[in-house]
Structures are given as C-alpha cells and as structure tokens.
Amino acid sequence: MSFLIVSPGRDPQPWLEALKNQHPGLNIYVYPEDHDKEEVEFALAWNHPRGLFKNYPNLKVVASMGAGVDHITSDKELPENIKITRVIDQQLTTDMSDFVLALVMSHLRKLSSYKSQQTEKAWDRHNTYKRPKNTTVGIMGVGVLGTAVGEKLAKNGFNVLGWAKSDKDKKDINTYCGEDGLEEFLPQVEVLVCLLPLTPATENILNRELFEKLPEGAYVINVARGEHLVEQDLLRMIGNGHLSGAALDVFREEPLPEEHPFWTNTQILITPHIASVTKASSVVPQIIENYERLQEEEPLKNVVERDKGY
Incomplete structure (x- = not known):
C-alpha cells in the first residue's frame, strides 16, 4: 500500500x-x-x-x-x-475561536476606525461602544468549530445564539434550526459569524435577503468559505447603512485580486485566510x-x- x-x-x-x-x-x-x-x-x-x-x-x-x-x-x-x-x-479549534473573539472585540471597540484615524493623524475619541454583556453574537454553523467559538464568546460575556440545519443541544449556545429557526435567529443578531460547511444548500447564503433580516447596524464575520457570500449584496448593504461593516477571512478568489472593491472599502476588514492554519x-x-x-x-x-x- x-x-x-x-x-x-x-x-x-x-x-x-x-x-x-x-x-x-x-x-x-x-x-x-x-x-x-x-x-x-x-x-x-x-x-x-x-x-x-x-x-x-x-x-x-x-x-x-x-x-x-x-x-x-x-x-x-x-x-x-x-x-x-x-x-x-484542538489547536485549529482554539486558533479559530481566539481569532473570532479578536474580530468581535475589535468591532466593539472600533479599532479599525482608530487605525484609519492614525493614517490621517486624527485624535478623535469614540466615547460610546458596546460591551460583551450587551452584545448578541449569532453563529451560523455549530459543529466542532462553531461550538468552540460560541463557548469562547460566552465565557467572555457575550450573549451567544446559534443556527444549524438540524437541532443541536449546546450548553452555552441557545440554538435554532431549520428555516423557521433562521427567521427567529437573524433579527436578534448584532454580530453574525459564518462557520457553515460549504454545501449546495449553504452556497450564497450570505445574501441581501438574509442581511435584511438582521437588525440595522449588524456586523458580518465570514471565516468559513468565500462562496458563502454574495459579494455585491454585502457591498450594497454596507453602502446603504443597513450593515455597519464586515470582517472577511475567506474569498471566492484567493489571493483577492488587486482590483477588488473590498480592498478600498474602509468598513471591511480583510485578512488573508489565516483564521486557523x-x-x-x-x-x-x-x-x-x-x-x-x-x-x-x-x-x-x-x-x-x-x-x-x-
């Protein structure tokens, strides 16, 4: 053999x-x-x-x-x-949960905004920000990685919800399932994390119709696969103010082409597929x-x- x-x-x-x-x-x-x-x-x-x-x-x-x-x-x-x-x-799982926690905290404390201000030498304090205990994070996909991410967020004080295709019983994650469950799940979610497996049923699931069901000002994190996201829908929903921004670690084409509009959008944080290596x-x-x-x-x-x- x-x-x-x-x-x-x-x-x-x-x-x-x-x-x-x-x-x-x-x-x-x-x-x-x-x-x-x-x-x-x-x-x-x-x-x-x-x-x-x-x-x-x-x-x-x-x-x-x-x-x-x-x-x-x-x-x-x-x-x-x-x-x-x-x-x-286990190391991959830990790396992923640490990375998502870092992204969520960066969003809450507006670190990307401060980085942009640094390039302009602007001393502008954002005195209002949300704390974990007042923030609901929703995880789409509560398998091994999604469960670990949810548990890490819960231990750090976040209210954590989960959504999966089938019913899941998770200690620290209030989980919804199926199409009906998705309708209940989305309106509560202030930070949406995609950790779904890529299948024909989940391809393009991060689209305008789904984004519209999130509350105004919601933030999107995709650390699953680029094919989950309809890119133009994300840009439109950020552009019209319904979404406050996004953190993307995965893309349909990698490396991300130099001419891609994500690069110049100040409300999108780009990382080169390094959430867990x-x-x-x-x-x-x-x-x-x-x-x-x-x-x-x-x-x-x-x-x-x-x-x-x-």
Whole structure:
C-alpha cells in the first residue's frame, strides 16, 4: 500500500517530513512525480486537480489536510466508493475561536476606525461602544468549530445564539434550526459569524435577503468559505447603512485580486485566510491512525457523510 500527497500550490515538504517521522516505513509519493497509480490506496489532499482520483483504481481514502472538505466533495468525478476524512484538531479549534473573539472585540471597540484615524493623524475619541454583556453574537454553523467559538464568546460575556440545519443541544449556545429557526435567529443578531460547511444548500447564503433580516447596524464575520457570500449584496448593504461593516477571512478568489472593491472599502476588514492554519505535525498523527485503521480493516475516524458534504 502506498500513500499519495496532492497539494498544488502548497508546500508538501512539512507533510512529507511529519508523515515519515510518524510512520518511518511509509511509502510516500508526492504528486505529480512519477508513481504507480495502482499502488496508491490512501491520499492526503488539498485542492487536487478535478477528476484526478478517478485514475487510481485501488484508492480507498482521500484525507483532507484541513477541517474543510469542500475542495474534495466538489469533485463530481470522485468515485463513490472512496471515503473522505477531515481533520479535527484542538489547536485549529482554539486558533479559530481566539481569532473570532479578536474580530468581535475589535468591532466593539472600533479599532479599525482608530487605525484609519492614525493614517490621517486624527485624535478623535469614540466615547460610546458596546460591551460583551450587551452584545448578541449569532453563529451560523455549530459543529466542532462553531461550538468552540460560541463557548469562547460566552465565557467572555457575550450573549451567544446559534443556527444549524438540524437541532443541536449546546450548553452555552441557545440554538435554532431549520428555516423557521433562521427567521427567529437573524433579527436578534448584532454580530453574525459564518462557520457553515460549504454545501449546495449553504452556497450564497450570505445574501441581501438574509442581511435584511438582521437588525440595522449588524456586523458580518465570514471565516468559513468565500462562496458563502454574495459579494455585491454585502457591498450594497454596507453602502446603504443597513450593515455597519464586515470582517472577511475567506474569498471566492484567493489571493483577492488587486482590483477588488473590498480592498478600498474602509468598513471591511480583510485578512488573508489565516483564521486557523493547519500545522502538519499537529494533525499527521490522526491521518496515520486512519491509514493504519485502513490496513487493519477497522472503521475510520472523522469520515465525511458525502450526501451532507460534511
């Protein structure tokens, strides 16, 4: 059995070294070097070329390098018999919750405004600001990451609401579900955080119709996927004053093109997809565990339900 790394645009060397340290005898190929496709039964991937894996007759598992799996599930040519696994990593989870907390606090204390004032050498105090105890944050998507973010915000004094496709029972998060639940959820939310998985049902969900249901002055944070957001709708809703602004870490095209209007909008904070960054040495042990489980014909961990997309 051989192992294949496929990560165009991402340096595979840290992954190669971590895999060899964890499993010294592992036979590893790095795409696109020459290799026998029939030998490969397990692949580790990030943004693989569409249709690539249909050429591997004995491939059984494609493991994502990160928490997201839409880069794999969106491949319509991926054979149905191949299992997909995702990463669940405590460090990634902590990093995400810390990042979102920082964004929410930055919004409440108007730090972006002060940064703009600095460039103009303007000494202008904003004496009014909201405190966590008076602020309701709504999280769309209360899976592993969304739950951790909600718990971190609740511990810091925020009123936290959640919304999910199906019913969730969360200790510190008052959660709504389904279409009816969304109608109740949105009007209460002053800061909206998107942590949804990207599926056909959630693509373009951050649109004008949804934004209009938020209270005037609401703030939007997207740390999920760029395809969740209808960009022109966000710009319009900020422009007409209904939204106070947004913090965006993910985009439809990355890097964000130089001519994109987000760059020059002072009410939009841009970060280059750095909310939580996968560290190879941290997640390789769980990938190797699944590799060994495959060899022993044992059930795999963190398997994605392909019909759901997560």
